[in-house]
Amino acid sequence: RRKWRRAVEVLREFEEGCVTSIGRLRQVVDAMAVEMHAGLASDGGSKLKMLLSFIDSLPNGNEIGTYYALDLGGTNFRVLRVQLGGRGSMILSRQVECRPIPQELMNGTSEGLFHFIAVTLKQFVEQQEDDDSEKKPDEKKVLGFTFSFPVRQMSVSSGILIKWTKGFSVEDAVGKDVARCLEEAMTKAGLNMRVAALVNDTVGTLALGHYYDEDTVAAVIFGTGTNACYVERTDAIIKCQGLLTNSGGMVVNMEWGNFWSSHLPRTSYDIALDEESPNCNDQGFEKMISGMYLGDIARRVLYRMAQESDIFGDGAYNLSMCFILRTPLMAAMHEDDSPDLREVGRILTESLQIPDVSLKARRLVVRVCDVVTRRAARLAAAGIVGILKKIGRDGSGGVASGRTKGRPRRTVVAIEGGLYANYSMFREYLNEAVAEILGEEVAQNVVIRVTEDGSGIGAALLAATYSSNR
Ligand code: ADP
Numbered sequence: 211r212r213k214w215r216r217a218v219e220v221l222r223e224f225e226e227g228c229v230t231s232i233g234r235l236r237q238v239v240d241a242m243a244v245e246m247h248a249g250l251a252s253d254g255g256s257k258l259k260m261l262l263s264f265i266d267s268l269p270n271g272n273e274i275g276t277y278y279a280l281d282l283g284g285t286n287f288r289v290l291r292v293q294l295g296g297r298g299s300m301i302l303s304r305q306v307e308c309r310p311i312p313q314e315l316m317n318g319t320s321e322g323l324f325h326f327i328a329v330t331l332k333q334f335v336e337q338q339e340d341d342d343s344e345k346k347p348d349e350k351k352v353l354g355f356t357f358s359f360p361v362r363q364m365s366v367s368s369g370i371l372i373k374w375t376k377g378f379s380v381e382d383a384v385g386k387d388v389a390r391c392l393e394e395a396m397t398k399a400g401l402n403m404r405v406a407a408l409v410n411d412t413v414g415t416l417a418l419g420h421y422y423d424e425d426t427v428a429a430v431i432f433g434t435g436t437n438a439c440y441v442e443r444t445d446a447i448i449k450c451q452g453l454l455t456n457s458g459g460m461v462v463n464m465e466w467g468n469f470w471s472s473h474l475p476r477t478s479y480d481i482a483l484d485e486e487s488p489n490c491n492d493q494g495f496e497k498m499i500s501g502m503y504l505g506d507i508a509r510r511v512l513y514r515m516a517q518e519s520d521i522f523g524d525g526a527y528n529l530s531m532c533f534i535l536r537t538p539l540m541a542a543m544h545e546d547d548s549p550d551l552r553e554v555g556r557i558l559t560e561s562l563q564i565p566d567v568s569l570k571a572r573r574l575v576v577r578v579c580d581v582v583t584r585r586a587a588r589l590a591a592a593g594i595v596g597i598l599k600k601i602g603r604d605g606s607g608g609v610a611s612g613r614t615k616g617r618p619r620r621t622v623v624a625i626e627g628g629l630y631a632n633y634s635m636f637r638e639y640l641n642e643a644v645a646e647i648l649g650e651e652v653a654q655n656v657v658i659r660v661t662e663d664g665s666g667i668g669a670a671l672l673a674a675t676y677s678s679n680r
Contacts (some may be wrong), residue, residue, distance in 0.1 A: 214570075217519035221577055224511050227477035228581050230588040234473060235647055238589060239604075241471035242596025246464065251448045257494075259465040262447065263413050263439070264366045265672065266455035268420035272297050273674035278351055278403065280331060280392070281666045283358030283411055284376060284434075286310050287327065289334045292670045300421075304667065307334055320383035324395035332401040351403040352677045354669030357388055358411040360465065366676050369408050407672040410463045412439040414668030418661045419624025421671050425657075426622040428597050429664065432590065432636070433627035435493075436500040438466045440597050466593060467496030474498060474589065479510040486532065495593070499586040501537045501629040508582045509535040512575065521571040525564040534562065541633040544579035551576065580635070587639035594623060594640075595647045598656065605652030618655045626661050 249260035274296040281288040286308050293302040309330055315323045335351065359378070361369035368389045374380065383391065389405040396403050409417075416429035416439055428440035442462045444453045453460070474495070483506060484490055484497055497503045509529055516526030528534055539557050546553035551572040558564045558575070567575070598604040603621040630637050645653040661668075 213519035214521065217515045217521045217571070217574060220511065220515045220518055221574055221581075224477060224479070224578070225581050228475050228585040230475060230585050230592075230643075232646060234475065235588060235592040235595075235643065237473035238471060238592035239596045239599055239647060241473050242466075242469060242593050243599045245469060245471070246596070246600045249464075250442070250446060250462070253449055255449070257468045257470050259360070259463075259468070260449075261360070261410075261463040261465060262363055262450060262453075263409065263461040263463055264363050265407070265409070265413060265417075265461040266444075266457045266459060267675060268426075268441075268461070269417050269668075269671035269675045270424055271300060271421055273421075273671060273678065275674060275678070276351075277354065277670040277673045277677075278331070278335065279354040279356065279666050279670035279673065280327065281356040281358075281411070281414075281669065282327070283356065283665065285316075287330075288666055289331050290666045290670060291334075291338050292667055294671070294674060301667070305338060306663075306666065316378050316380070318380060320380050320386060320391055321395070323380050323383070324391045325399070327392065328395035328399040328401060331396070331403075332399050335401065335403070348402070351401075352406045352673045353403050354407045354409065354414075354671070354673035355389060355392060355405050356409055356411055356414050356665050356669040358665070361388065361408070361410070363408070366407050366672075367405050406677040407669060407675075409669050409672055410437070410439065411665035412437045412463060413461055414666065414672070415624050415626045415661055415664030416440075416461060417668035417672045417675075418664035419622065419659060421668075422661070423622050423657075423659065425620040426624050426659070427601065427603065428594070429624040429626070429661075430590075430594060431627045432500065432625065432629040434500065434502045436467050436496050436590070436627070436629075437464065438593065438597060439463045440601065442601070464597075467493045467500065469495035469593065475585065479507055479514075482510060483507060495589070499590045499593075501627070501633075503537075504582050504586055504629075505535040505537040505540040506533050508540050508578050509533075511578045511582070515574070515578075521574065522558075522564050522567060528562045528564065537629065538632070540579050540582070541635070544576060544583060544635055545633075546576065583633070583636050584639050587636045588643040591640045591643035591647060594644055594658075598623075598648075603656070605648060620655050620657065622657045622659055624659055624661045624664065626664050631660060631662075 245256045245258045249256035249258035273294045276293050279290040288308045290306045292304045295302045360372040363369035368387050371384050371388050389408045412429050412431050419426035430438040441459045444455050444460050513529040516522045516529050543554045543557050554572040558567050
């Protein structure tokens with residue numbers, strides 16, 4: 211067919227721009243470890259903010275009692291209650307309720323937003339207590355507050371909002387302690403509850419991972435966006451001299467979506483995506499690896515193919531529209547294992563209004579999805595190994611450093627998020643690349659473990675840790 215070769219060339223060029231050879235991945239690993247170092251040395255020392263969480267001890271399964279959590283980080287917010295039975299019995303029960311946040315409150319006042327949240331929480335608490343036979347209505351209840359926006363933390367239970375993201379613009383809340391805002395609203399609403407822990411969603415994931423497995427040292431989220439946190443030695447946190455904790459460690463929220471390195475394989479499609487985004491020059495790593503963007507990178511390549519060839523006939527107008535190809539649809543095309551790629555054909559026809567695409571061209575579409583996702587997953591894997599390298603768990607310090615009492619030390623990384631949980635090709639490429647970079651022997655002692663709902667349950671667990679210990 212006419213110009214078929216041009217379409218293949220577009221793919222080949224893109225593929226070449228996306229190479230993630232083992233050598234390249236090792237450079238990304240090193241760059242991640244170096245940037246972590248720089249971000250810990252001084253504020254503004256790196257694109258990685260490396261925010262302190264003040265969490266120095268993680269839940270371990272001994273927590274007992276009833277705790278609440280509030281998870282605010284997107285268009286919905288969730289309220290939860292968990293009952294913990296202590297060692298051996300773990301989580302006895304959990305109740306969750308999800309509520310959308312009315313649009314006007316996302317752009318209104320701090321008082322309006324927190325009042326709405328406090329009232330919703332109060333209704334939830336009352337309903338739970340009605341169902342509960344052993345209610346103790348007068349006791350002060352304890353809450354973990356997951357607040358997934360950049361916060362400059364002052365203690366485990368307080369922190370100042372640096373800026374809103376994700377469509378929120380409650381301007382008078384910027385610069386305020388969001389935990390105090392919530393507590394004031396709860397008091398006004400007549401709810402006897404205090405915030406025992408204010409945490410980022412990655413920190414919640416780490417807490418849940420650690421609750422199940424004490425060898426868990428880091429947590430990563432791959433959802434609409436991406437972020438990671440890990441346990442750092444306090445004496446390595448140079449920007450905060452004299453920081454003392456009981457454990458000698460502290461959880462650091464990396465805000466790794468903003469990571470950047472010249473070793474990242476970047477194509478003209480990535481540059482265009484960045485330039486057309488509202489946060490140009492920001493979140494460079496996130497734009498190559500997270501669920502919000504993968505579909506759109508693929509769309510840009512397909513659009514170029516449509517412009518340079520006639521493989522999509524005349525119907526490719528929709529490919530010019532940003533974000534029309536969402537990542538779950540891209541995943542469905544990528545994972546179509548029918549011999550005639552029926553699902554690819556259906557999605558092209560129904561979601562993109564490109565009918566009658568030949569089997570040969572459908573195969574090209576699958577190839578594009580594969581290149582985008584393989585690159586994303588392998589770079590994400592390099593990021594994870596970068597964290598392990600920073601804390602001496604990547605095996606590079608020699609065998610001795612990786613052993614305790616003669617046995618190799620286990621290292622667990624908790625992972626969460628819709629992209630990792632639902633996109634099996636992403637997950638497989640990522641797991642495979644972690645093993646490839648680490649090498650077989652070291653990889654045997656590194657476990658990647660999926661957790662679920664860490665951002666909610668993890669905050670309740672941290673509320674338990676920080677209300678009973680001290
Ligand atoms: P959050 O929006 O808080 O990150 P999730 O962790 O559930 O929530 O992640 C949702 C994201 O995961 C979606 O925006 C999408 O990019 C991605 N995702 C969800 N389902 C799939 C899927 N089946 N295939 C690929 N990506 C998916």
